[in-house]
Amino acid sequence: MWSCRSLVTRLCCDRKWLLSRAPPSRPQFRIGYSLRHFSAFYHLDGGSTLGDGENGCVDGKDGKKDEFVGISSSLFGGVSSGWKVSRDGRIQNSRGVLAGSGGKGHLSKKSGYYGVNINAWKVTRDVHQLVALTFLEKQKEEKEKAFPGQKVEVDHIDGNRQNNSVDNLQWLTRQEHVRKTAASQPHPRPLISSALRLYASNIATGEAQTFPSINSCRAFLDNYSGDKLKVAKLRGSPEGVKIKNWRITIDTEKFRELEGEHFKPLYRVHDEEGRIFLSFLGLAGKLDTIPYIEVSNRGRVRFRNGRISVGIKKVGYLYARGYRVHRLVAEAFHAEQKQLVLIAGAKKSTLQVDHKDGNPLNNNVENLQWVPPDVHATLTWTRIKGRQKISSKNTKPNESS
Structure with a gap:
């Protein structure tokens, strides 16, 4: 039972609670959001509510750089998506919110391009493609007509993948794109040793x-x-x-082999304990019948496909197939000298290869020798001290002056 006082209080202070149990209506912006989607899907008002051109593109149309135009409907089965793009390369989603950082989209560290994910349509595109498809669709059609059967791609004229302004984009065939990219590199990337021209x-x-x-x-x-x-x-x-x-x-x-160069094969040896190492002919153990790699007296290696290389530089040394080249050369050409060092009492597992001139990249056979670790350390220290003395003599001031 309600008392009179309680009833009056409820009527005066909480009037809506007594008179209506219906939940509050949705905010106006939610209604507008629904109407916008409804018009986008069903083309209300002649399908022009989103500003699309007659054929879903505005090729050649003059407009401000910050003016947003509906993305070409060709990406969405001929239906306007509500997403828009500007001539300066910014993207706006169907709610009018700029996509990514400042509307540029999300930068891919792998490709270097800005892109967007249109989840409702399950579409992922680079921003430069959306700009070109929207503003340069006629140019694309003309290029495809001029080169029938060839794929066309979007090119950044200035080479900057993050400059997605329509003035910086053009349609090129795959071959035109490859040629332009190769010719526009002022400093070509250094090629790895395995690259073949x-x-x-x-x-x-x-x-x-x-x-x-x-x-x-x-x-x-x-x-x-x-x-x-x-x-x-x-x-x-x-x-x-x-x-x-x-x-x-x-x-x-x-x-090609160098003048005076000759190669020796190295095989993978499987010893009784199951270990695998590379060695020249004549050692005990199970020997592979096909050479694993070949090394030359000039410090180069030859792979199974015939390619010759000095190796790849890592941490100061040259490597080939995971092995240091100087050890491969010493294994193939200084096997007898290695045996003499072992007979003198050195341990096989600790043997090291010394570069006589101190240059770890000079793997000519005359520059290499097998030595125990203590001898290697002494030789290295002697060379370092010798270089320091020479350097101090060259930098000493002239006392006569």
Whole structure:
């Protein structure tokens, strides 16, 4: 039972609680959000509520850089998504909120491009692609018409992947894009020692192309994945292999031996304790029948495909297939000297290879010798002290002056 006082208090102070049990209505912005989505899906008012052009693009349309235009509907099955893009490369989602940092999207550390995830449509795109598809769709159509059957890509004119302004973008074919990227690098990236230069000649036009590696040539040929680009196939075809109207030949420079150079094979040896190490012929243990690697008296290694290399520099030494090159050379060419050091009482597990001139990159056979650890330390210290004395003499002031 309600008392009169309680009833009056409820009526005066909490009037809505007594008169209506219905939950409060949704805020106005939620209603607007729903109407905007409804109009986007069902094309209310002639489908122009989002500012799309007649065919979903505004190619050639003049507008302010900060003006947002609906992203081309071709990405969403001909339906307007509510997402917008500006000519300066910013993205706005269907709620009018800028996507990512300042509307630029989210920067990928792997690719270096800005991108966005449109989760409602399960679409992930780079921002430069969205800008080009929206503002440069006619240019794309003209490029595809001029080069039928070829893939077209979006290129950053100034080479800056983060500059997604429409003025900095253009459509190019895959081959045009590869050529421009290679030609625009003022300082080409240093190639790893395994990179093999390839030459391509167009059979129809005679156009010549040079590629610093097999991978770059494969990309030029629309990611060709056949066996013809394998090293063995290229080496076995002096006149070149034919791929997609191009004749491809390999540079034989990295297969040539130097004057006076000769190679010896090293095999993997499996001893009784199950350990595996590399050794020259004549040692006990189970020996592989195929050489694991070959080393030369000039401090170079030759792999199974015939490629010759000095190795890859790591922590001050040259390595090949996980082994230090100077130890491989000493193993192949100084086996007798190694045995003499062992007979003198040195332990095999602690033997070290000394560079006589102190240069760890000079792996010529004349510059190497097997030594015990204590001898190696003494030789290294003597060389360091000798260099310090020479340096002090050169820097000593002239007393006569």
